[in-house]
Amino acid sequence: MTKISEQIPRQTERNATSPLSQRGERPRPERATAAREACCGSVVRPRERLVASRGARALVAERHRRGRERFAPAVLAAALLALAAAPREARATPPAAPLADTIARGKAVYEMYCAGCHGVNGDGKGPASAMLLVKPRDFTSGVYKFRSTPNGALPTDADLFRTITNGVNRTSMPESSLLPERERWALVAYLKTFYPRWAEEESAAIPIHVPRPPATLGSPESVARGRELYELLDCGRCHGDAGRGDGPSAATLASDGWGNPQKPFDFTKGALKSGAAPEDVYRTFMTGLNGTAMPSYADVFDNPNGESIRPGDAWNLVSYIMSLRAAPRGGATLAARADAPDQLAAADAAPRDHQEAP
Numbered sequence: 299m300t301k302i303s304e305q306i307p308r309q310t311e312r313n314a315t316s317p318l319s320q321r322g323e324r325p326r327p328e329r330a331t332a333a334r335e336a337c338c339g340s341v342v343r344p345r346e347r348l349v350a351s352r353g354a355r356a357l358v359a360e361r362h363r364r365g366r367e368r369f370a371p372a373v374l375a376a377a378l379l380a381l382a383a384a385p386r387e388a389r390a391t392p393p394a395a396p397l398a399d400t401i402a403r404g405k406a407v408y409e410m411y412c413a414g415c416h417g418v419n420g421d422g423k424g425p426a427s428a429m430l431l432v433k434p435r436d437f438t439s440g441v442y443k444f445r446s447t448p449n450g451a452l453p454t455d456a457d458l459f460r461t462i463t464n465g466v467n468r469t470s471m472p473e474s475s476l477l478p479e480r481e482r483w484a485l486v487a488y489l490k491t492f493y494p495r496w497a498e499e500e501s502a503a504i505p506i507h508v509p510r511p512p513a514t515l516g517s518p519e520s521v522a523r524g525r526e527l528y529e530l531l532d533c534g535r536c537h538g539d540a541g542r543g544d545g546p547s548a549a550t551l552a553s554d555g556w557g558n559p560q561k562p563f564d565f566t567k568g569a570l571k572s573g574a575a576p577e578d579v580y581r582t583f584m585t586g587l588n589g590t591a592m593p594s595y596a597d598v599f600d601n602p603n604g605e606s607i608r609p610g611d612a613w614n615l616v617s618y619i620m621s622l623r624a625a626p627r628g629g630a631t632l633a634a635r636a637d638a639p640d641q642l643a644a645a646d647a648a649p650r651d652h653q654e655a656p
């Protein structure tokens with residue numbers, strides 16, 4: 299008991315105050331400096347930022363009111379439609395082609411579809427970024443939220459491919475499942491060139507093992523145990539008692555690792571940004587979201603002490619988090635939905651055109 303409660307505050311503290319500097323255990327002086335400048339030099343609270351950029355926000359608020367906040371470059375939409383007949387299945391590995399050719403192809407595709415938001419230089423400052431509530435990723439710092447790799451590590455190629463294919467729920471980041479796979483892999487190769495130390499650090503990007511969900515996932519016992527864990531691990535400090543993203547720390551979180559406001563996720567509103575499946579919830583709290591206050595709990599669950607944390611508890615926590623989702627139309631329960639992953643995904647497909655203000 300003591301062990302856990304000592305461990306957690308330290309862990310979250312580290313995340314909340316210096317999200318970037320926790321990338322990996324190896325000291326990286328340049329990174330640490332950049333991180334301090336980016337996140338902690340001056341702690342700007344979300345509210346102050348809101349005031350500071352009132353002009354841009356007012357514009358966004360106006361668009362939001364009209365329910366049209368999504369930025370969808372016409373060219374992207376048209377091209378995606380034209381590609382509707384393209385094969386959709388994801389291959390596990392990129393096709394073999396000389397790297398320089400792949401990167402050149404990736405650059406062309408990137409400049410057509412991605413630079414409007416992420417910037418020609420990959421710095422997240424494309425022309426559209428000023429209008430967006432959730433800012434496009436800056437690829438130059440090598441810090442990625444959505445990964446299957448340990449806290450602090452780079453994502454794998456498969457992680458990038460998945461994000462590009464599925465997009466990011468609840469943000470303007472579009473899905474690109476209609477782009478030919480070869481082009482998506484070329485994008486992966488090109489994104490990596492924005493961070494010069496990729497090749498050097500890539501070896502630490504080893505995915506964690508996500509076991510198969512147990513049959514008890516979503517059972518009342520599992521949900522009840524998950525609730526205990528939610529309280530024990532103090533997830534509610536940020537995510538709120540009822541999981542609405544409104545815990546006591548939510549309003550005081552420092553800017554994220556890229557200098558933007560951040561907001562704990564509201565579990566009641568459906569699919570996570572990174573996916574709708576139980577595995578996505580599991581992966582998120584085992585790896586953490588680099589650059590944000592969302593910590594990794596791998597240390598806790600990988601070493602169950604048999605008392606406060608028991609083997610299999612990670613899935614109980616998943617059961618509880620998923621039970622917080624508002625029942626989809628038709629009122630299916632998690633247990634029923636867990637057997638029908640496709641329906642689950644469909645029921646949870648969050649409307650993309652309602653970005654949430656951080």
Ligand code: HEC
Binds near residue numbers: 411470
């Ligand atoms: C309309 C704006 C927009 C366009 C166009 C766009 N993105 Fe994004 N992208 C975003 C936003 C906003 C985020 C940040 C989501 C977040 O932080 O929660 C993002 C996040 C990402 C991430 C996740 C990074 C991480 O932290 O894990 C990747 C990878 C990415 N974009 C790649 C691309 C690629 C490749 C393209 C072109 C095919 C593209 N994006 C087009 C807005 C856009």
Ligand code: HEC
Binds near residue numbers: 310532534571
């Ligand atoms: C110190 C604050 C903090 C604590 C404590 C915390 N989180 Fe989070 N969490 C966040 C923030 C901030 C985000 C949103 C990051 C973003 O969207 O960029 C988040 C996002 C998430 C997401 C959504 C990921 C996605 O893809 O959208 C899940 C799931 C999650 N947290 C689970 C948990 C669980 C389970 C616990 C407790 C074991 C927990 N969190 C504790 C801050 C916290």
